[in-house]
Amino acid sequence: MRKKTIAISINEKNCKRCGYCIEFCPAKVYGAAKDGLPLVNELDKCTSCGFCELRCPDFAITLEVIASE
Amino acid sequence: MTYKYTDYLKTEAQPYMWCPGCGDGIVVRALAEALAELQLPPHQVVIATGIGCWGKADDYFATHAFHGTHGRALAFATGIKIGNPELHVIVLMGDGDAVTIGGNHFIHSARRNIDLTAVVVNNYNYGMTGGQYSATSPLTARTTTSPRGVPEPGFDVCALAETSGANFVARTTAYHVLQIKKYIMQAIQKKGFSLVEVMSPCPTHFGRRNFAGGPLAMMKYLKERAVPKSRFDKMTDQEKIDHIATGIFVDKERPDFLKVYRELNPINQLADQGGGNK
Amino acid sequence: MSRPKGMQLLQGNEACAWGAIDAGARFFAGYPITPSSEIAEVCARELPEYGGVYIQMEDEIASMAAIIGASLSGQKTFTATSGPGFSLMQENLGVGIYQEVPCVIVNVQRVGPSTGLATRPAQADVMQSRWGTHGDHSIIVLSPASVKEMYYLTVRAFNLAEKYRTPVILLSDEVIGHLRENIALPEPGTIEIINRKRPQGDPKKYLPYKPDEDGIPPMASYGDEYIVHASSSCHDETGCSNSKPDTNNKLLNRLRAKIYNNIEDIVQVEYFGPADADITIIAFGATSRVCKQAIVEAEKEGIKINLLRLITIWPFADEQVQKVLEKAKAVIVPEMNQGQVLGEVQRVNRTNTPVYQVSRTDGELFTTAEILAKIREVAI
Numbered sequence: 001m002r003k004k005t006i007a008i009s010i011n012e013k014n015c016k017r018c019g020y021c022i023e024f025c026p027a028k029v030y031g032a033a034k035d036g037l038p039l040v041n042e043l044d045k046c047t048s049c050g051f052c053e054l055r056c057p058d059f060a061i062t063l064e065v066i067a068s069e
Numbered sequence: 070m071t072y073k074y075t076d077y078l079k080t081e082a083q084p085y086m087w088c089p090g091c092g093d094g095i096v097v098r099a100l101a102e103a104l105a106e107l108q109l110p111p112h113q114v115v116i117a118t119g120i121g122c123w124g125k126a127d128d129y130f131a132t133h134a135f136h137g138t139h140g141r142a143l144a145f146a147t148g149i150k151i152g153n154p155e156l157h158v159i160v161l162m163g164d165g166d167a168v169t170i171g172g173n174h175f176i177h178s179a180r181r182n183i184d185l186t187a188v189v190v191n192n193y194n195y196g197m198t199g200g201q202y203s204a205t206s207p208l209t210a211r212t213t214t215s216p217r218g219v220p221e222p223g224f225d226v227c228a229l230a231e232t233s234g235a236n237f238v239a240r241t242t243a244y245h246v247l248q249i250k251k252y253i254m255q256a257i258q259k260k261g262f263s264l265v266e267v268m269s270p271c272p273t274h275f276g277r278r279n280f281a282g283g284p285l286a287m288m289k290y291l292k293e294r295a296v297p298k299s300r301f302d303k304m305t306d307q308e309k310i311d312h313i314a315t316g317i318f319v320d321k322e323r324p325d326f327l328k329v330y331r332e333l334n335p336i337n338q339l340a341d342q343g344g345g346n347k
Numbered sequence: 348m349s350r351p352k353g354m355q356l357l358q359g360n361e362a363c364a365w366g367a368i369d370a371g372a373r374f375f376a377g378y379p380i381t382p383s384s385e386i387a388e389v390c391a392r393e394l395p396e397y398g399g400v401y402i403q404m405e406d407e408i409a410s411m412a413a414i415i416g417a418s419l420s421g422q423k424t425f426t427a428t429s430g431p432g433f434s435l436m437q438e439n440l441g442v443g444i445y446q447e448v449p450c451v452i453v454n455v456q457r458v459g460p461s462t463g464l465a466t467r468p469a470q471a472d473v474m475q476s477r478w479g480t481h482g483d484h485s486i487i488v489l490s491p492a493s494v495k496e497m498y499y500l501t502v503r504a505f506n507l508a509e510k511y512r513t514p515v516i517l518l519s520d521e522v523i524g525h526l527r528e529n530i531a532l533p534e535p536g537t538i539e540i541i542n543r544k545r546p547q548g549d550p551k552k553y554l555p556y557k558p559d560e561d562g563i564p565p566m567a568s569y570g571d572e573y574i575v576h577a578s579s580s581c582h583d584e585t586g587c588s589n590s591k592p593d594t595n596n597k598l599l600n601r602l603r604a605k606i607y608n609n610i611e612d613i614v615q616v617e618y619f620g621p622a623d624a625d626i627t628i629i630a631f632g633a634t635s636r637v638c639k640q641a642i643v644e645a646e647k648e649g650i651k652i653n654l655l656r657l658i659t660i661w662p663f664a665d666e667q668v669q670k671v672l673e674k675a676k677a678v679i680v681p682e683m684n685q686g687q688v689l690g691e692v693q694r695v696n697r698t699n700t701p702v703y704q705v706s707r708t709d710g711e712l713f714t715t716a717e718i719l720a721k722i723r724e725v726a727i
Contacts, residue, residue, distance in 0.1 A: 016089035018272070023285050024244075024292075054102075054246040057094030058084050082587075112572045117416075127578060128587045133569045135419065136578040136588070137412065138438050144409035148416025148424070151400050152374060153570045156420065177405040327400075334395030 092243030092269030119166035140170030179233035200274025236261030366501030373399030421568030467710025620653030
């Protein structure tokens with residue numbers, strides 16, 4: 001099975017806590033902090049589909065595939 | 070030079086002014102990605118907007134930009150395009166700007182088939198001014214100026230464009246992020262009047278007043294109720310009220326305004342004589 | 348190719364269109380309206396010959412918008428209309444002023460208000476041309492009184508628009524628009540043409556609304572590497588919207604100074620008749636022609652009277668009018684309206700000089716007899 005090293009960073013200043021990334025991630029990677037900020041809870045499940053980046057209305061998510069074997 | 074989507078945006082202006090959960094930022098992303106995939110030089114692109122939340126997008130692009138009066142973006146854009154036909158002119162309008170106050174310019178721009186790309190973000194109300202109803206608000210919807218329900222049905226924006234003669238007409242929603250980018254790319258590349266309508270959540274106003282279940286409710290509605298047109302066409306009238314037809318409705322090659330104009334009015338050798346602004 | 352050669356009998360509206368073309372206009376967007384439609388018709392026929400475009404927009408709102416758009420893309424642009432269309436243009440005229448977009452709007456005045464009398468002259472849009480669009484603003488308005496001036500003042504309108512980065516209104520009337528007079532158009536290349544200042548230097552440093560010392564920002568076009576952001580909202584030097592305190596104060600003051608610091612360059616008047624006359628008529632447009640005739644006839648009766656003709660209506664010729672009021676024993680202001688320039692004359696009347704109104708609002712040009720009658724009345 002392909003193993004990817006993925007880095008997800010959340011720009012807390014831009015994030016408006018709308019919840020779309022958490023709700024619509026197909027792999028359920030995100031959980032929510034108390035104020036709604038997305039937390040990367042299950043990075044292992046991430047398939048780097050990139051939808052969270054595109055769904056975010058505020059350019060607050062950066063997803064990088066660092067390595068792929 | 071390879072352009073990235075960030076080359077088209079003023080990242081220093083982020084976070085943008087839109088409410089949490091507003092679809093406008095999603096469309097900005099899709100538009101910037103489309104421009105990058107087409108590798109259009111930013112100085113050959115003009116973003117022309119009108120009034121409203123989506124109309125604020127002119128402040129957020131690093132391309133040329135224009136912000137005009139309510140409903141008239143297409144008319145300004147017509148001049149911008151004819152003034153320099155090399156430009157890619159992309160007109161951003163909400164449902165108020167495009168088909169309420171702007172209705173007349175909308176149908177004439179499509180009829181005239183002026184080579185513009187219109188990206189209409191339709192959130193079913195006037196969000197910026199506090200959630201009053203617009204010409205796309207559905208019958209009986211609750212808005213701040215229809216506390217007992219909107220007494221008029223809303224326009225089918227795509228049907229208006231299609232009937233008026235637009236070369237490219239497509240609809241999707243703020244949920245369908247890949248489709249937004251794909252349709253915008255096709256619209257930009259298409260000569261003549263191209264429309265991409267994006268149904269979008271307004272969590273603060275229309276969404277809050279018409280969908281139970283919190284800020285995510287309207288986006289969920291768009292996700293669940295969007296169906297391809299072929300499926301929509303087979304639905305009953307009642308089902309149609311509760312669903313949104315998406316897809317490409319028109320994709321044709323009628324010659325655009327300037328092409329026809331030049332065929333009828335060929336430039337003769339006087340063209341390099343005097344005047345002008347070179 | 349149909350540019351009139353040699354001495355020709357041209358209609359005022361025709362001469363206006365040729366003035367625009369010779370000034371470099373290559374884009375006309377308009378909606379036909381009597382008594383201005385001939386301007387559109389000449390443009391439709393001639394502009395493509397010069398590589399330009401004539402487009403008939405769906406209404407005057409769109410026409411005003413389109414000429415702003417095309418100017419921002421680097422073209423010299425204009426439109427032509429009359430009262431009802433001029434009213435529709437007001438909102439977007441404000442855009443042109445606020446965004447500092449050179450363009451020319453020809454209003455061939457007809458009887459109003461509302462539909463009025465489409466084919467008959469009036470001079471009742473004077474105040475509207477100054478204040479028709481909402482908010483604080485300045486504007487340049489020129490008033491032709493002959494076919495020759497329909498040509499030359501149109502050229503001047505474009506030059507002022509380019510120089511000061513502003514819309515300029517050519518306020519004509521149905522008489523002057525439809526009048527036919529002899530005119531020999533100047534040889535191409537012999538008239539002075541002014542073009543907008545362009546930016547220089549590093550495009551990355553360009554701020555579209557940063558003024559030079561003269562208060563006027565150099566103007567790039569859409570398509571240049573100098574990025575242009577034109578906004579109808581209150582904006583700062585970047586062109587982006589800015590609602591912070593003092594932004595609009597600064598912006599409005601600069602826009603006003605652009606016009607009012609340049610009064611000497613912008614304001615033009617004509618003096619006609621004996622300089623030592625006791626009575627002065629202040630008039631403009633078609634009315635001034637009748638007044639000139641009346642002055643000639645009055646002299647035969649031994650009444651000395653002269654005329655101050657306003658060629659520029661706005662900004663108002665405060666200084667010249669004030670001097671007239673100081674010198675004259677009486678001033679007569681005939682207008683085809685209920686008194687609009689009249690109010691401005693009274694505004695600058697520091698000497699309490701008697702000012703007499705003569706009004707006609709029925710779509711008929713004043714007769715020489717009418718003006719003479721007033722002259723005789725005042726001269727006693």
